[in-house]
Amino acid sequence: MAWVNAIIQGILTGGLYALFACGLSLMFGVMKVVNLAHGDLAIIGGYVALGVITVTHIPALWSFVIVVPIMALLGYVLQRTLIQAALDRGVLITLLVTFGLSVVIESGLLQFINADSHSLGVGESIITGSFSIGSQIQLSYLLLLIFVVAVVVLLGLQYFLSVSRYGRMIRAVADDQEAAQLSGVDYRHVFGIAAAIAFGTVALAGIAYGMYSQFSPTTGTDTILLFAFAAVVIGGLGSLWGTLLGGIVLGVAQQIGAQINQADQVLAGYLVFLAVLVLRPQGLTSRRAQS
Amino acid sequence: MSVVTDTSVRSEENFRVTRSRRNVAWTGAGALVVVVVLALFPYIVYSGTTSLMVQGFIVVILASMWNLLAGYAGLVSVGQQAFIGLGAYFVLILAQHGTSPFGGLPIAAIGCGVAAVPLWWLVSRLRSGYFAIATWVLATTIMLFIERFPSIGGGTGMSLPGLSGYDPTLLVAYTYWIGLAVTVLSLVTVYVMLRGRIGLVLTAVRDDEVAARSSGARVGLARMLVFVVAAVGCGAAGALLAISQLIVQPGAVFTVRWTAIMAFAVIIGGLGTIEGPILGAIVYMILQQELQSYDAWYLIVLGLIAIAVALFARRGLWGLIDDHLHVRLFPVGYWLWTPESGGRHGGVKRGPGKRGLRPRRGGRPS
Amino acid sequence: MSEPATERADNGSTPLLEVRDLTVHHGQLRALDRVSLRVFPGEVYAIIGANGAGKSTLLRTIAGLHQPTEGAVLYDGKDMTRVRPERRATAGIVMVPEGRRLFGSLTVEENLKVGATYARKGPWTIERVYELFAWMKDRRTQRTAQLSGGEQQSVAIGRALVANPRVLLLDELSLGLAPVIVQRIYASLPEILSTGLTVLLVEQDVSQALRVASHIQCLLEGHTTLEGRPSEVTAEQVEAAYFGLSRSAAGNPDPAAEGSAPLWHGSTPSSRAS
Numbered sequence: 001m002a003w004v005n006a007i008i009q010g011i012l013t014g015g016l017y018a019l020f021a022c023g024l025s026l027m028f029g030v031m032k033v034v035n036l037a038h039g040d041l042a043i044i045g046g047y048v049a050l051g052v053i054t055v056t057h058i059p060a061l062w063s064f065v066i067v068v069p070i071m072a073l074l075g076y077v078l079q080r081t082l083i084q085a086a087l088d089r090g091v092l093i094t095l096l097v098t099f100g101l102s103v104v105i106e107s108g109l110l111q112f113i114n115a116d117s118h119s120l121g122v123g124e125s126i127i128t129g130s131f132s133i134g135s136q137i138q139l140s141y142l143l144l145l146i147f148v149v150a151v152v153v154l155l156g157l158q159y160f161l162s163v164s165r166y167g168r169m170i171r172a173v174a175d176d177q178e179a180a181q182l183s184g185v186d187y188r189h190v191f192g193i194a195a196a197i198a199f200g201t202v203a204l205a206g207i208a209y210g211m212y213s214q215f216s217p218t219t220g221t222d223t224i225l226l227f228a229f230a231a232v233v234i235g236g237l238g239s240l241w242g243t244l245l246g247g248i249v250l251g252v253a254q255q256i257g258a259q260i261n262q263a264d265q266v267l268a269g270y271l272v273f274l275a276v277l278v279l280r281p282q283g284l285t286s287r288r289a290q291s
Numbered sequence: 292m293s294v295v296t297d298t299s300v301r302s303e304e305n306f307r308v309t310r311s312r313r314n315v316a317w318t319g320a321g322a323l324v325v326v327v328v329l330a331l332f333p334y335i336v337y338s339g340t341t342s343l344m345v346q347g348f349i350v351v352i353l354a355s356m357w358n359l360l361a362g363y364a365g366l367v368s369v370g371q372q373a374f375i376g377l378g379a380y381f382v383l384i385l386a387q388h389g390t391s392p393f394g395g396l397p398i399a400a401i402g403c404g405v406a407a408v409p410l411w412w413l414v415s416r417l418r419s420g421y422f423a424i425a426t427w428v429l430a431t432t433i434m435l436f437i438e439r440f441p442s443i444g445g446g447t448g449m450s451l452p453g454l455s456g457y458d459p460t461l462l463v464a465y466t467y468w469i470g471l472a473v474t475v476l477s478l479v480t481v482y483v484m485l486r487g488r489i490g491l492v493l494t495a496v497r498d499d500e501v502a503a504r505s506s507g508a509r510v511g512l513a514r515m516l517v518f519v520v521a522a523v524g525c526g527a528a529g530a531l532l533a534i535s536q537l538i539v540q541p542g543a544v545f546t547v548r549w550t551a552i553m554a555f556a557v558i559i560g561g562l563g564t565i566e567g568p569i570l571g572a573i574v575y576m577i578l579q580q581e582l583q584s585y586d587a588w589y590l591i592v593l594g595l596i597a598i599a600v601a602l603f604a605r606r607g608l609w610g611l612i613d614d615h616l617h618v619r620l621f622p623v624g625y626w627l628w629t630p631e632s633g634g635r636h637g638g639v640k641r642g643p644g645k646r647g648l649r650p651r652r653g654g655r656p657s
Numbered sequence: 658m659s660e661p662a663t664e665r666a667d668n669g670s671t672p673l674l675e676v677r678d679l680t681v682h683h684g685q686l687r688a689l690d691r692v693s694l695r696v697f698p699g700e701v702y703a704i705i706g707a708n709g710a711g712k713s714t715l716l717r718t719i720a721g722l723h724q725p726t727e728g729a730v731l732y733d734g735k736d737m738t739r740v741r742p743e744r745r746a747t748a749g750i751v752m753v754p755e756g757r758r759l760f761g762s763l764t765v766e767e768n769l770k771v772g773a774t775y776a777r778k779g780p781w782t783i784e785r786v787y788e789l790f791a792w793m794k795d796r797r798t799q800r801t802a803q804l805s806g807g808e809q810q811s812v813a814i815g816r817a818l819v820a821n822p823r824v825l826l827l828d829e830l831s832l833g834l835a836p837v838i839v840q841r842i843y844a845s846l847p848e849i850l851s852t853g854l855t856v857l858l859v860e861q862d863v864s865q866a867l868r869v870a871s872h873i874q875c876l877l878e879g880h881t882t883l884e885g886r887p888s889e890v891t892a893e894q895v896e897a898a899y900f901g902l903s904r905s906a907a908g909n910p911d912p913a914a915e916g917s918a919p920l921w922h923g924s925t926p927s928s929r930a931s
Contacts, residue, residue, distance in 0.1 A: 034423065
C-alpha cells in the first residue's frame, strides 16, 4: 500500500529530523537559550563539506570526519565568545544576537556563494540505490543509513550524558548553574562543550540532508530550524528519545499530507505541530504538565 | 560590642514625582509642525522620493510595533510577517470584492487584530525562545495555507485590483498621505498605551514579574493587548505595502526578512524607547539606499551592526543621545526629584535587559 | 566593636578566612555595610541574625556569587575578591547553599560525584560520606528530588565534603527542617571538624548556633552588632544585638562573673515558631 510506504518514509525521515533537533534541544536544556541560528549552522556544515570534498576529493560519505570536528570547535569558540556575551546580558539579547547571526549567515551565504541549491553527490556507491519490499514499498539505502546514524548518535549522546564525567556536569549545570559553580564547575566551559556537541550534530545533519536532498542558503531556517523546533515540541522537552519520536511524528505527518495532496506536505507537518501545541503542549513524552 | 542606633527619618515633602524633565507641550507642538511639513511633501518633492517615504513609513510602523512587543512586553516575535501578509491579503480579497484598497486598509488592520486573538492563545504559554520560533512557524503555516488558493494568486501572487483608475502621481500622493496617517496613528497609539496603565504594568513586569503579578497586575491581559495592537499595526503596514507595490506575493509579504528589518531597526535605534524605532528606521533606509546595488550586503551590515549594538550599546542610538542630552521627546516614565539628586529617572529609562529579563542562575536569587 | 579577635591572633597566625569592610549591594539596596570578620583554622564560626540581616549575602559573597561594592575577601592571606566562584571552590572554599540546591535530575551518588569532580586531595571520599551518613549508601541510586528535606541536606553537605575543602560554608542548615532533624545533622559536625576543616556557618536558629559555635557574630541590617565567644555573651546581649534594641550593652561582660554561660534557651523566633 502506498500509505504504508508513506509511513515508512516518514519514520525514516524522522531520524534526520531528530538529528536536526537534538542539538537545539541540548542547547536549550543546558543554557536555556534557543539558538535561532541553529539551522543555518547545519547549512554551513553542508557548504564546508562541499568545499572539503572539492579540495580533498574524499568521498562525500566520509566528509563528516573532517567537517564535524571543525564545526564542533567552531561551536565551542562561538559559545565562549559571542553567545556567552549575549547570555550574560539576558534572554532577550541572546535571542536578538542569535537571530542577527542567522540573518548575517544567510545573507552572507547568498552574497558570497549564490542562491542556487547545492547537493553533496554521493557518487557511485551502493548508497544511491534502493530496494523494494513488495511492489509499493521502496526504501532508499541512503535514508536507511541516515536513520541508523541518527539512532546511533542519539544513543551515543544518551550514553555520554548518563555515564561520563562531562555528561554529568552538563546535566548538573542544566539543573542548577550556581550550585554547579559551588562544586567547582566552570559553567562557561560546560556550555562550550554543549555547544560543540550541538554544532557537531547539526553539521552532521546538514551533511546528511545535503546528500539526501538539496540545500540553499535559506534551507537553514525554512526547513531545518523550523522542523527541528517542531520535532522538539511534538516530542516533548528534555528527552532525547522524545526528540526522535517527535521527528518521526513530524515525518509521518508530512508524508501522509503528501499522499493527500503533494503540495501540502510541509503544511501537514505544521498542522500536527499546532495540534500538539493546543492539545498537549508539554509534548508526547513529557510527564510534567507545564512545558 | 556595638548596638544599632536609630536611622533618621526623611521628610516626605522633599520628594517630587513628575512625568518628564521638561515641558512636554513643546515636544507636542514640534511634532505637529513635523507632521504638517511631512504632509506637504507630495507637493514639494518628486514622486520617486514620495514612494521612498512610503517605504520608510512602513518600516517606522513595523519597528514601533516590534519595539512595543520586544522592548516593552518582552515578547520577541520572529513571526510578525504573519500579520504583514494577512494585512496585504485582506486588502487583496476586499479589493477583489469591490472595496477600494484605501478603504480596505483599516478593515484589514482590524481583521489582523481579530486574527491575533486565537493566535495568541496558541503561543502565549511558551517561554521566550520557544515563543519566538513558534511565531515563525505560525507565519510559515499561514503562508503555506494561503498559497493553496489560486483565486488569490496561489504561490505566485496576484496584482491588486481597484487602483487602476487613478493617475499615477496622485496615487503615490494618496498612498503617501494614508501612510503618514497610519504612521502618526501608530506612534500616538503606542505613546498613549505606554503612558497609561498598560505601560505601568509592563514596566513593573519587566522589573520583577512575580512582584507585579502578586500586586494584582493583569500581566497576561496586558501582554495579549500588546500582541493584538502589534498585529493591527503590522496588518496596516502590510496593507500599505500591498497598496504601494500594487501586487501581493506570498514570498514577498511573508518573508522573515521583514522581522529582520524591524528587529534590526529597533535594536540599532534603541530598544525600549519610542524615539528609537524612528531613528532605526531612518538608519535602515539610509543603509538600504546606499548599499542597494550590492544585493544582500545591506542585511549583512545591518545584522552585524545590530549584533554589536545589542551587546555593547544595548539602548541603541537613541540611548546614546538620551544619555548625553537627557532628552525624551515622548516621555513615558517618571522622574523622581529628591533633595540630593538633580532628578533620578525611574520607569522606563533603564531599557530592557535589566533584572527582570536576566537569566535566573538556577534557584532563587538571594 | 571590641577586639576579642586579638586573642586569637596572638600566636601570629593569619586567619584562614578574612573579610574586610565588606559592603555589598543588591541593586540599590545595601545588604552589607562594612562588615568584617576573621576565621581561624579549626574554628566553628557562626553568623546569626534575623531575616534580611545580610547573613546569606555575606556567605554568598565569600563564596564568590556576589561581587562586593567595597571591601575584600581574603583566603590564607590572599585576596580572593575578584576570583570566580568555581576557582574558590577548587581552592578550598566550598559552600553548602541555602535551600540545599541539589541537582534534582541526578541521583544521590551522581550529586556526590559532581562535587568530587574537581576535588582537592584529602580525607573525604564518597565512601567516607556514606560512612558519615549511614542511610545514604543504600539510597545512592535514588533521584534526590525523592528524598526528604533532612536527607537532602545531608547529601548537600556530602557533596561539599567530597571536594575536600579547607573552609566549609554552611548556609542556613536548619531552614525548613524539624528541630530533631537539625540536631541530627549538626551532630555530624564533630567528625567533619576532626578531619581538619574549618566551618563558617549562617544560622537563624540562635540556640543551635550557640551550641556548636566557637565564635559567633550577629548581623542586623547589614551591620555587625555583636561578636565574641558564646561563653562571653549573655542572653540579653544576644537579644539586643539580634533585634537591634536601643539599650546599649553596658561595657564588656565579666567572664569571671559569668562562669559557664547558660545556654540560650527560650524566645528566639524560630524556636517559638516550632
